[in-house]
Amino acid sequence: MKRILFLLVISSLVLGSCVSKKEFIELEGKYKKSQDLLNSTTVKLNSCLTDKAAMEARLTEIQARLADMKKTNEDLIQSSKDLTMLTSKGAANLEKSLESLKEKDLKISRLQDALSKKDSVTLALVTSLKREVGINDPDIEINVEKGVVYISLSDKLLFKSGSYEISARASEILGKVAKVINGKPNFEAMVEGHTDNVPYKNGLLLDNWDLSVKRATAVVRALQDLGISPGRLVAAGRGEYVSLVPNDTAENRATNRRTRILVLPKIDQFYDMIEREMKTLSEGGN
Structure with a gap:
């Protein structure tokens, strides 16, 4: 194109x-x-x-x-x-x-x-008790159970059968116990009465439980007379319900008839301190 x-x-x-x-x-x-x-x-x-x-x-x-x-x-x-x-x-x-x-x-x-x-x-207390009370008597046992010092006295050492009147020999032993407790002002004494399972038939008391309480209060009054402040004493009756061995022989029943004196730190003071510390720990964790 x-x-x-x-x-x-x-x-x-x-x-x-x-x-x-x-x-x-x-x-x-x-x-x-x-x-x-x-x-x-x-x-x-x-x-x-x-x-x-x-x-x-x-x-x-x-x-x-x-x-x-x-x-x-x-x-x-x-x-x-x-x-x-x-x-x-x-x-x-x-x-x-x-x-x-x-x-x-x-x-x-x-x-x-x-x-x-x-x-x-506690260790020092046990040593003092064994030195004062003596450890060669088979009717007296001094030991530590779950951090608590206790003195276990056989029924025949303290009382006559079915009675809650303290014997003369028991008064001597309790005097030695009182001497040690008085030297530990931050400790208390709780007395536990124990019986066997043979029914109580005297008629003055209701039953073994009643007897165990009367024996505990008798020991508490004796300790009070020996100079221990009553505010540091506790009486408790356990009756036949916390036995050491079965109540099937005379020997076993004698073992179960006993009075225990528990010497322990003042629980309220000790646990107040523990609670304060645990509360402080908890607050610090939060």
Whole structure:
């Protein structure tokens, strides 16, 4: 089409201006060169446009990646700050926990010291009782049971059968016991009366339980007369219900008929101290 247009233009020029054949050939050559240059330039232009589009796409991709990297970097910085904050809080919490553990260890040590002191006093008390009362009499037993010092006196040493009147020999033994208890003002004495299971038939009392209580109060009054403050004395009757051995022989029944004097720390003071310490421990843990 272009060729036809070109020939028409040339023809009109030739016809209009009477161009020579030589000039026409020169013009045709120039046109061809111009056309070749135009084609070459168009190809280069298209190539440049393609490269531009590719570079623009690449630029968009790089910008997106850069934005992502920037966001990631900001997130890392924030995470680092959060981690630093958490680490600081963790260190503070750990320090508080260590302090709390130290306080608990100290309080537990104080409790252990108190218990150790009690054990030491208990040992000294047992030694004093054995020295004063004596340990060679088979009717007297001095021992420690669950942290409590007790003196067990047989029925025949203290009372006549079915009676709650203290014998002369028992008064001598109780005098020695009172001497030791009076030397320990922070201790109390609880007297327990025990019987066998043979029914009580005297008629003055109701039963063995009643007899065990009367025997306990008789010993308590004797200790009071020996100088022990009545506020430090407790009387308890256990009847036949806490036997040491089965009541199936005369010998076993004699073993079960006994009076025990428990020498123990003042329970209210000791447990008040324990409760205070445990309360302090609990508050420290919370």
